Amino acid sequence: MGKETDISWCDSTLNGIMGCRGCELWTSKTKICYAGNLVERYAGQKGWPEKFEEPVIFSERMQKGINWKDLRGVARPDKPWIPAAMPRMIFLNDMGDTFTEGLPLNWLLPYIEDMEKSPHIWQILTKRLRRAKAFFDLLGYVPDNFWLGTTITDQRTADARLPYLVLNQAKTKFVSYEPMLGRVDLSPYLPSISWVILGGQSGQNMVEMSIADLEYSVGQCKDAGVKVFVKQDSAPSPGKQGRIPDELWIHEFPDVEVPAVSQELRLFDE
Numbered sequence: 001m002g003k004e005t006d007i008s009w010c011d012s013t014l015n016g017i018m019g020c021r022g023c024e025l026w027t028s029k030t031k032i033c034y035a036g037n038l039v040e041r042y043a044g045q046k047g048w049p050e051k052f053e054e055p056v057i058f059s060e061r062m063q064k065g066i067n068w069k070d071l072r073g074v075a076r077p078d079k080p081w082i083p084a085a086m087p088r089m090i091f092l093n094d095m096g097d098t099f100t101e102g103l104p105l106n107w108l109l110p111y112i113e114d115m116e117k118s119p120h121i122w123q124i125l126t127k128r129l130r131r132a133k134a135f136f137d138l139l140g141y142v143p144d145n146f147w148l149g150t151t152i153t154d155q156r157t158a159d160a161r162l163p164y165l166v167l168n169q170a171k172t173k174f175v176s177y178e179p180m181l182g183r184v185d186l187s188p189y190l191p192s193i194s195w196v197i198l199g200g201q202s203g204q205n206m207v208e209m210s211i212a213d214l215e216y217s218v219g220q221c222k223d224a225g226v227k228v229f230v231k232q233d234s235a236p237s238p239g240k241q242g243r244i245p246d247e248l249w250i251h252e253f254p255d256v257e258v259p260a261v262s263q264e265l266r267l268f269d270e
Helices: 034-042 059-068 109-117 129-139 155-167 210-223
Strands: 010-015 089-092 121-125 146-152 172-177 194-199 227-232
Touching: 059 194, 109 129, 109 172, 121 155, 129 155, 146 155, 146 194, 155 172, 194 210
Parallel strands: 010 089, 089 121, 121 146, 146 172, 172 194, 194 227
Antiparallel strands: none
């Protein structure tokens, strides 16, 4: 959790929960989820779960993040690609899955009103689209400042998850196609998608991303008028690497209506 983060497509991360029951990146045989590996490293220490597979709620963190300072109209020198007009973009629960099994479906409910009133954008990535739909059906709507996304890694995971994403009633839907472990045809889903994040795998045993697949995905998004954010090449450590041509280093954000800054919202602070 932090008001500042190295994740290039958001301003902050807020971990009201940590942990996940697993996915294709975290199984008994596969351990390439960065969140899972970090939790294993710090498991049992203050502020960390005992095990990644046993998610824990840290409710005291939620209000702190809600009260972070409004960033509309503020330049981000370390991330100049983020438009100054954008609100603070908070990646909710980057160290777990907001809608993972093992947590009550409605754990987020007590914070929704304050999150909706906050001057921030809440970016929620989940692989549990059916649980997400059940939660928002319970709520009755998806707040406009909630961006709902899902992670895919290849065609199989895309075809399993994206049909549920496009049916969701969120105003802004996005896809994190990272790590890119195989070519994906995004075209059936792009008419309902606002934003696609693309990137390779990092880590000592990373699988090298295909630049041809990256170019293919960028082209599909461009043809469909969907905003693209290319995050990183595959490499032992995260960050920009030299294999990707300059014309593919695209840092775009969805077009959203940003309310004028009010004095009331300016009271949100540290």
